[in-house]
Amino acid sequence: MVVDGMADESAETVDRLFHALADATRRDILRRCVRGELSVSRLAAAYPMSFAAVQKHVTVLERAGLVTKERRGREQLVRTEPDAVRRARQALDELESAWRARVDRMSGLLARDAGATTGPVTPARDGTTTEGTDR
Amino acid sequence: MVVDGMADESAETVDRLFHALADATRRDILRRCVRGELSVSRLAAAYPMSFAAVQKHVTVLERAGLVTKERRGREQLVRTEPDAVRRARQALDELESAWRARVDRMSGLLARDAGATTGPVTPARDGTTTEGTDR
DNA sequence: CCCATCTACAACCATTTGGTTGTACGTTAG
C-alpha cells in the first residue's frame, strides 16, 4: 500500500534531503533565499568563508531539490523550492504516524486488559521479545 | 517572532537531528523501534553489518535525542523518543512559515500588479537585494 | 576593446563518517 511507486529512489532522496538540512550554513542559506532569491556571490558575502565553499553548499541544496538556480545575466539566482520542505516533513510524518499507531494499539490493549478478556490476541511476534517473564 | 528561546544550542542540536535522520539504516532503526523497543543485538541481527556498526548508529540516534537506551538485565533496550521528531518538524515549520510569509507578500504585490502593468516587466520586485548592502 | 564581476570547476588538505576487527567486562544460564 501507500504508493511505494518510487520506493527505490526515495531512500537516497531522503538521505540527500536530510543531509542538506544537517548544516547550519545551508539552513541559513535557505532562510535567506526563502525571503527572496539571491545571487550566489551575494550569498557568499554573508558568510565567513570563500565563494567556492558557499557555491558547494548551494550545490548540495540543489541536489537535494531544496533550491533551484536560474541564470540572470551573469548572475545565478538561487531560490528555494517549497515542495522539498514538504517532502522532508512527509518523511517525518511517516515516523510520527507509526508512533501514533503504536500508541493506539497499546491503549487498545490496555483497555482490553482492563476488561480482562484476554484472548489469543497477544501479538508476541511484534515485540520479538521472548523475555516476557524471565527473572 | 518566537525567537527560539535557546537559539544558541539549537543550531548544533538541529545539526545532530538532521544528520541522524540522513541515513537509511538509522531511519529504519527508528521505524523498528517505534513499533516496540528492541535490544541492540536484536537490531543488529536485522542488518548486513557488524554489531559494532549498528551500535554506532544507535549512538548517533541517541546523541540526537531520537532514541533512549534503557538497561534491562544484560540487554539494552532502544526506544524512540517522539519529542525529537517533533523538534525536527518544528525546524521545518520555521522554514515553511518563512516561505508562506513570502508568498503572502508576493500575492499582495501580484494583486496590485494585476491592475497596473501588463508588460513583460518585472517591477523592482527585488527589494531584498538592494536592502542587504552589507559591504 | 578592455576590465571587472560572477560563475564553474579542478586539485588539494584536514577532519569526520561509516564500516571493520579485536578485546574486555558485566550478566545470565547450566
Next chain:
DNA sequence: CTAACGTACAACCAAATGGTTGTAGATGGG
C-alpha cells in the same frame, strides 16, 4: 564455577565532507 551472551570501546581503514586556492569561461560596463 564456567561458558555463552550482550554490550562497550579502542584501533584502524576507505571514502565522503567541508574547507581552501587557483585557473578559466561568460557576461556586462565604460
